[in-house]
Amino acid sequence: MSEQGREARIVSGHRRLRIAASIYLNSAPLIWSFRRGSLRERVELWTDAAPARCADMLARGLVDVALVPVIEYQRLPEALLIPGVCVGARARVRSVVIVTRGMALEEVENVALDLSSRTSAALVQIIFREFLGRRPHFVPAKPDLELMLREHDAALLIGDPAMTFAREGRRVYDLAEVWRAHTGLGFVFAMWMTRMGSEVEVADFARARAEGLARVEEIVAEYAEKLALPPAELREYLLENISFIPDGEMRAGLELYFQLAHKHGLIDALRPLAFVGG
Ligand SMILES: C=C(O[C@@H]1C=C(C(=O)O)C=C[C@H]1O)C(=O)O
Numbered sequence: 001m002s003e004q005g006r007e008a009r010i011v012s013g014h015r016r017l018r019i020a021a022s023i024y025l026n027s028a029p030l031i032w033s034f035r036r037g038s039l040r041e042r043v044e045l046w047t048d049a050a051p052a053r054c055a056d057m058l059a060r061g062l063v064d065v066a067l068v069p070v071i072e073y074q075r076l077p078e079a080l081l082i083p084g085v086c087v088g089a090r091a092r093v094r095s096v097v098i099v100t101r102g103m104a105l106e107e108v109e110n111v112a113l114d115l116s117s118r119t120s121a122a123l124v125q126i127i128f129r130e131f132l133g134r135r136p137h138f139v140p141a142k143p144d145l146e147l148m149l150r151e152h153d154a155a156l157l158i159g160d161p162a163m164t165f166a167r168e169g170r171r172v173y174d175l176a177e178v179w180r181a182h183t184g185l186g187f188v189f190a191m192w193m194t195r196m197g198s199e200v201e202v203a204d205f206a207r208a209r210a211e212g213l214a215r216v217e218e219i220v221a222e223y224a225e226k227l228a229l230p231p232a233e234l235r236e237y238l239l240e241n242i243s244f245i246p247d248g249e250m251r252a253g254l255e256l257y258f259q260l261a262h263k264h265g266l267i268d269a270l271r272p273l274a275f276v277g278g
Contacts, residue, residue, distance in 0.1 A: 019044070020062075021045070022054060024158075025219070050116035058076065061195070065082070080276045112141035
């Protein structure tokens with residue numbers, strides 16, 4: 001091996017873990033330790049990406065680990081899940097919604113789907129096809145509710161834009177509530193994923209979550225200003241709506257979601273859940 005090659009190996013052996021996550025409030029507790037806490041020096045963190053772009057960064061090998069919309073697990077044959085940490089909801093999520101011009105879901109003919117989303121974009125299609133037996137027209141769109149509803153009956157919004165829009169005259173459906181009403185299960189929207197062959201300390205991600213959740217007040221203060229929402233609402237969102245630890249019902253929800261996505265042609269492959277180190 002040439003000197004140059006060996007040097008590259010040594011350098012890459014010591015390089016920091018490259019991580020990508022969205023800047024939504026629901027990612028904040030999971031990445032606080034990497035941004036400001038005890039794991040800051042260990043990683044290179046990319047936070048300027050929407051969830052859909054985090055998936056692309058992992059697929060292209062630009063990062064070692066990313067907080068990825070779960071549907072992408074089935075589209076990336078090399079992806080492995082990091083266990084014990086997720087962005088999910090047991091009952092009501094608040095930040096993943098279908099907003100209509102005022103009509104019921106049963107009357108919707110066309111839906112604009114937030115381009116930042118992958119998991120919820122597929123979930124909306126499952127809700128219409130599997131639960132409501134309908135086939136409205138779906139169109140990808142930027143998350144601008146006024147524009148989306150100008151041309152469509154309904155719009156999917158996720159993340160921070162789903163928490164801050166004007167609700168007057170509109171009807172709002174919480175997707176975790178709709179999912180629970182039809183399945184009795186919880187839902188997982190995103191998980192940390194890596195690629196086979198990457199060296200990842202799994203325990204760091206649970207440790208980062210614990211450290212971030214211990215800083216909820218700091219995160220709430222930062223986002224209350226950023227989103228212009230009352231701190232109490234954001235505290236409730238992070239501590240009660242979002243679940244950062246998957247339980248049995250959420251895992252069952254994840255498996256059912258994958259089966260239904262496959263049934264409706266939203267993913268080609270259907271593989272069992274494979275975790276790092278397991
Ligand atoms: C709970 C949320 O779940 C998000 C939804 C995603 C999707 O639909 O692809 C991806 C990442 C999650 O963080 C949210 O955005 O509010």
